[in-house]
Amino acid sequence: MPFQALSALHESASLRAVTGPSLRPGGFHLTERGLSLCGFGPGARIVDVGCGTGASVAYLQEKHRFSALGIDVSGDLFLKDGSVKTISLAVARAEKLPLPNASCDGVLCECVLSLVSEPKRAVEEFSRVLRIGGFLILSDIYDRAPDDGFQSGPVTSRGCSSSLRSRPFVEKLLVDSGFGPLTWEDHSRYLKELAAQLILSDGSLTEFHELCTIFDSGCAGSSVLQLSRPGYYLLVAQKMKKRESFHG
Amino acid sequence: MNFSQEAAVWSCTSCEGELSLIKVGFTYMKGNFEVDLPACAACGLVLIPESLALGKMAEVERILEDK
Numbered sequence: 001m002p003f004q005a006l007s008a009l010h011e012s013a014s015l016r017a018v019t020g021p022s023l024r025p026g027g028f029h030l031t032e033r034g035l036s037l038c039g040f041g042p043g044a045r046i047v048d049v050g051c052g053t054g055a056s057v058a059y060l061q062e063k064h065r066f067s068a069l070g071i072d073v074s075g076d077l078f079l080k081d082g083s084v085k086t087i088s089l090a091v092a093r094a095e096k097l098p099l100p101n102a103s104c105d106g107v108l109c110e111c112v113l114s115l116v117s118e119p120k121r122a123v124e125e126f127s128r129v130l131r132i133g134g135f136l137i138l139s140d141i142y143d144r145a146p147d148d149g150f151q152s153g154p155v156t157s158r159g160c161s162s163s164l165r166s167r168p169f170v171e172k173l174l175v176d177s178g179f180g181p182l183t184w185e186d187h188s189r190y191l192k193e194l195a196a197q198l199i200l201s202d203g204s205l206t207e208f209h210e211l212c213t214i215f216d217s218g219c220a221g222s223s224v225l226q227l228s229r230p231g232y233y234l235l236v237a238q239k240m241k242k243r244e245s246f247h248g
Numbered sequence: 249m250n251f252s253q254e255a256a257v258w259s260c261t262s263c264e265g266e267l268s269l270i271k272v273g274f275t276y277m278k279g280n281f282e283v284d285l286p287a288c289a290a291c292g293l294v295l296i297p298e299s300l301a302l303g304k305m306a307e308v309e310r311i312l313e314d315k
Binding site for chain 1: 279280281282283284300304307308311312314
């Protein structure tokens with residue numbers, strides 16, 4: 001199952017050794033890039049959905065003085081990290097956030113949406129908790145292959161599932177939930193560099209091949225060449241009033 | 249043979265010191281990477297094992313070139 005396999009990958013010591021506590025391609029460089037497109041002021045209320053260790057929550061608080069909250073489906077990572085003393089964290093699913101309507105200025109969701117079993121519900125939740133004019137910052141792995149229609153869910157092939165989704169699929173999720181306009185940037189270079197670093201890191205090949213197998217839509221096996229199809233994106237979108245919703 | 253084993257069977261050609269694994273940073277195709285490599289404990293000369301040069305680096309190159 002992709003969720004369990006990816007969760008295990010996120011929690012692996014080898015991946016953590018390569019990425020540091022951010023546990024994702026691009027690390028805080030991409031977080032900063034997303035924030036720069038939003039223009040949040042000091043004290044902005046930001047929720048990090050799928051916060052993992054809570055590293056981004058601490059970063060948002062310490063570097064930007066935002067009022068940040070972290071939410072993760074698993075308490076394991078942040079409990080190990082020891083950050084619970086200084087940052088606010090809660091255990092919940094992305095599809096059911098324990099927050100009131102319109103209570104946030106920003107939602108941050110980094111390298112997580114592909115792990116969520118019900119991405120449509122999750123994006124609807126992001127929209128619900130955001131105020132009108134608030135921003136969603138998404139970064140995640142996606143399928144860079146030429147669009148062959150809106151992939152509606154996991155693809156199963158040869159006994160293994162892939163949660164790799166296309167750009168049109170992701171953008172449609174957001175538009176349907178009242179977001180727009182969308183700023184999409186391809187940052188696949190970060191994913192390639194992470195894969196390369198995993199290869200170079202002694203003992204990380206197992207995790208790397210797992211990554212290849214999980215994200216290869218054909219699930220054909222362990223060739224590193226298969227990582228050429230997955231890409232990595234940064235997407236920033238603003239919650240609009242209903243009549244302003246973007247229908248592009 | 250892994251890099252620890254490589255370190256054990258080689259000695260430094262410059263000062264004949266023993267090799268041990270150290271973290272080496274390098275730039276390749278505009279990417280910055282780190283890898284633990286055998287290096288001389290005395291003078292710091294780094295050994296690049298054949299398996300890295302011909303094996304892992306070839307895979308890294310293919311990924312970065314998007315082939």
